[in-house]
Amino acid sequence: MSRVLVVEDERKLLRALERGLRAEGYEVVAATNGDEGAALALAQPFDAVVLDWMLPGRDGLQVLADLRGAGRTVPVLLLTARDAVEDRVTGLDAGADDYLVKPFAFAELLARLRVLMRGRGERETVLRAGELEVDLLERRVLRGGEEVALTQREFEVLVYLLRHKDRAVTRDMLGREVWKEPAYTLTNVIDVYINALRRKLERPGRPPLIRTLRGVGYSLRDEPCD
Amino acid sequence: MRLSIRWRLTLWNTLALAVVLAGFAALVYGLLARALGEQTDRRLLSGLHELQHDQRLETDPEGQMRHWAYELHEHEGIFCVVYGPDGEVHLRTEELPEASVPPAPQPADGAPHLRDVDVPGAGRQRTLEGRIRLGERDVTLLLTAPLEEVDRELGRLLAVLVLAVPLALVCSGGLGYLLARAALSPVERLRRSTCEVTADRLDRRLPVANPDDELGRLTQTINEMIGRLERSFAEVRRFTADASHELRTPLAAIRAEAEVALGGALVTPEQERLLGSVLEECSRLARLTDQLLALSREDAGVARQVREPVDLSALVGAVAETMRPLAEARGLTLHVKGPGGVAVSGDGARLRQVFYNLLDNAIKYTPPGGTIEVQVEPGPRAAVVAVRDSGIGIPEADLPHVFERFYRVDKARSRAEGGTGLGLSIARSIVVAHSGSINLTSAPGRGTTCTVALPAG
Numbered sequence: 220m221s222r223v224l225v226v227e228d229e230r231k232l233l234r235a236l237e238r239g240l241r242a243e244g245y246e247v248v249a250a251t252n253g254d255e256g257a258a259l260a261l262a263q264p265f266d267a268v269v270l271d272w273m274l275p276g277r278d279g280l281q282v283l284a285d286l287r288g289a290g291r292t293v294p295v296l297l298l299t300a301r302d303a304v305e306d307r308v309t310g311l312d313a314g315a316d317d318y319l320v321k322p323f324a325f326a327e328l329l330a331r332l333r334v335l336m337r338g339r340g341e342r343e344t345v346l347r348a349g350e351l352e353v354d355l356l357e358r359r360v361l362r363g364g365e366e367v368a369l370t371q372r373e374f375e376v377l378v379y380l381l382r383h384k385d386r387a388v389t390r391d392m393l394g395r396e397v398w399k400e401p402a403y404t405l406t407n408v409i410d411v412y413i414n415a416l417r418r419k420l421e422r423p424g425r426p427p428l429i430r431t432l433r434g435v436g437y438s439l440r441d442e443p444c445d
Numbered sequence: 446m447r448l449s450i451r452w453r454l455t456l457w458n459t460l461a462l463a464v465v466l467a468g469f470a471a472l473v474y475g476l477l478a479r480a481l482g483e484q485t486d487r488r489l490l491s492g493l494h495e496l497q498h499d500q501r502l503e504t505d506p507e508g509q510m511r512h513w514a515y516e517l518h519e520h521e522g523i524f525c526v527v528y529g530p531d532g533e534v535h536l537r538t539e540e541l542p543e544a545s546v547p548p549a550p551q552p553a554d555g556a557p558h559l560r561d562v563d564v565p566g567a568g569r570q571r572t573l574e575g576r577i578r579l580g581e582r583d584v585t586l587l588l589t590a591p592l593e594e595v596d597r598e599l600g601r602l603l604a605v606l607v608l609a610v611p612l613a614l615v616c617s618g619g620l621g622y623l624l625a626r627a628a629l630s631p632v633e634r635l636r637r638s639t640c641e642v643t644a645d646r647l648d649r650r651l652p653v654a655n656p657d658d659e660l661g662r663l664t665q666t667i668n669e670m671i672g673r674l675e676r677s678f679a680e681v682r683r684f685t686a687d688a689s690h691e692l693r694t695p696l697a698a699i700r701a702e703a704e705v706a707l708g709g710a711l712v713t714p715e716q717e718r719l720l721g722s723v724l725e726e727c728s729r730l731a732r733l734t735d736q737l738l739a740l741s742r743e744d745a746g747v748a749r750q751v752r753e754p755v756d757l758s759a760l761v762g763a764v765a766e767t768m769r770p771l772a773e774a775r776g777l778t779l780h781v782k783g784p785g786g787v788a789v790s791g792d793g794a795r796l797r798q799v800f801y802n803l804l805d806n807a808i809k810y811t812p813p814g815g816t817i818e819v820q821v822e823p824g825p826r827a828a829v830v831a832v833r834d835s836g837i838g839i840p841e842a843d844l845p846h847v848f849e850r851f852y853r854v855d856k857a858r859s860r861a862e863g864g865t866g867l868g869l870s871i872a873r874s875i876v877v878a879h880s881g882s883i884n885l886t887s888a889p890g891r892g893t894t895c896t897v898a899l900p901a902g
Contacts, residue, residue, distance in 0.1 A: 231698035239705035273690060300693040301686060302735065303742075321697035322731045325704040372770075387708075398767060401794070403732045404801050407808075408767060411774040433717070434724025435704060 221266040221336055222246045226256030226282065227298065228274050236269065239325050253277030257285045265293050266336050269328070272299040272310065280313045287314040294335035298323070326387035326435060346381040349442035351420065351428065353381055360420075367419050372397070376412050377420075380429065380439035389436035413437055454625040459618040466613060470606040477602055481595045482571075486559055488521050489573035489588045493557055496577050496586065506580035507536075514538040517588070526587040527579065535584065547589055550574045561592075568593055631660050639667055647675035681745040685738050692734045700727045729865070736867040740850065743874035750878075751792035754902050757828050758785045758821050760793060764800040765819050768808065776813030783821030787828045790902035791879045799875050799883075802868040803832045803895050809864070810893070811836030827881070827898040838889035847885055848873045872897075 227233040250256035253274040272279035297315035346353045350363040360367045391402040501509045517523040527536040532549035557575040569592040655661045707720040772779040815835040822829045846852045851866040876883045881899040
């Protein structure tokens with residue numbers, strides 16, 4: 220079981236993160252200020268640290284400096300309410316592995332944490348979900364053995380959904396990761412792509428492949444083969 | 446047209462000098478004219494005086510008179526005319542041409558009388574009439590001196606003045622211009638260094654050479670102004686940082702709580718609907734917060750000033766290609782026209798945002814079957830991008846307001862489309878921050894054209 224340290228002074232947010240991460244199967248240790256967070260992070264082993272920037276006592280950057288100064292390479296996901304480019308650069312320069320601007324989607328936090336903890340392990344070259352098969356090297360999509368023609372962007376969206384199958388994927392995540400555009404810019408465009416993918420990949424009479432999660436985003440279901 | 450201070454100083458200087466020189470020239474001319482006139486008068490008077498006191502004119506009137514006529518002409522350039530009692534010329538200097546003899550003076554009281562006479566054909570003359578005793582009789586004597594010489598002298602002076610005064614004016618104007626330029630060059634330097642102090646470099650102050658002279662005081666005033674600007678910019682920066690923290694933190698809590706609850710095991714469909722709705726509003730608020738903060742940063746000029754060469758054609762093309770599926774899904778045709786390689790200088794990410802917002806609007810407000818045309822045109826000073834749609838248009842009364850924050854032409858429709866009412870405001874702020882301009886023209890029912898001009902890079 221992966222251990223995650225969450226350092227956040229906003230109690231409601233902290234409680235929600237704790238509960239959500241536990242539901243996802245993580246072992247969660249919580250701290251509400253920088254001093255406590257730094258002490259915990261230095262004393263115990265963690266697979267990842269979720270660290271708020273603005274904290275009473277030692278702020279997030281100082282905690283980060285303590286950790287890196289002590290030679291800890293544990294992946295750190297910095298949470299912040301600052302979205303200016305300079306702030307992002309400052310955070311990453313200080314040794315954060317990733318950076319998430321509030322109010323983030325919990326689904327995105329989970330996705331980032333998974334990426335941070337997976338490290339630079341081997342990536343699969345064939346992604347599968349139910350009877351869907353995507354060959355990344357040959358850029359081929361097969362549905363039940365039949366090839367489906369997708370445009371470049373449709374392919375990228377599908378791959379992203381497949382990499383996070385059975386998980387919620389927000390429109391912001393898709394916009395940032397596939398189009399490399401900032402949040403909110405492409406909301407409507409993304410919906411068009413999802414509809415196109417549904418048209419091309421879903422069969423009538425079968426449960427939908429891509430589900431819409433109201434208020435959250437989309438989720439590609441790894442339906443069991445029958 | 447307003448002239449520069451340099452030219453105005455020079456002009457006023459020259460004008461003042463022209464007045465002074467003209468007055469001076471008039472004075473010199475007048476003094477010389479008077480001196481020459483007095484000299485002539487003295488010559489005439491002393492001639493008369495000698496004649497009146499010559500005893501020999503009584504003993505040998507004819508001979509002595511001729512002698513005098515000769516003498517006066519030879520030494521003083523004065524002609525004599527002696528009139529008979531009836532005004533006829535009794536005797537005259539032989540060298541005096543017949544035509545130049547002034548008419549006989551009116552019989553007078555006998556006192557010497559000076560006059561200017563214009564004799565036709567002989568020019569101006571100064572005459573002195575008086576009475577002398579010639580033999581047994583008192584006769585009228587007229588001494589006349591041509592003013593030709595005097596006039597020539599005065600003419601020469603006038604010529605010198607007419608030439609010298611304008612020359613002096615030109616010289617002084619040139620010198621004055623150089624002086625004004627030298628005196629004003631610190632102002633120009635001050636202007637340039639003030640220009641260099643921009644939103645990014647407000648921590649700089651202008652050097653003060655001499656705190657007590659006029660420019661020194663001006664520089665100090667400008668420095669104080671920069672100081673105030675710096676403080677207010679810092680306040681905006683701090684405010685947006687604080688505001689973003691204060692607004693985003695509770696939003697983050699709501700969003701995380703709702704999302705985690707939604708992912709919980711025992712959620713009824715009704716709860717799912719409810720939480721989904723909360724999350725939707727949360728996203729809208731988050732988006733609004735983002736945009737408002739971005740706008741206030743942009744408007745306060747505290748946004749990071751990135752100036753890189755940007756291929757506007759490629760940028761607009763890429764944005765249009767990204768938006769094309771959306772346009773086509775709504776049954777619209779999207780055309781991109783214009784040459785490639787149109788360059789501007791700016792921040793690519795922010796400029797992309799401008800065209801995303803414009804295209805988003807065009808797509809929203811064009812009914813199915815319509816067309817949207819994006820045209821990039823290079824220009825010598827500015828590159829222009831026009832986004833033309835065949836949409837519903839904007840009523841004339843609304844046009845002046847569409848760039849205002851939260852201004853919506855059709856409120857119900859705009860909200861239903863998920864707009865925040867800030868898209869155009871943001872587009873304008875970004876364009877203005879790039880020293881460009883943005884304009885909308887519209888024909889209700891026929892379409893809208895938005896034109897963005899950006900300084901050529």
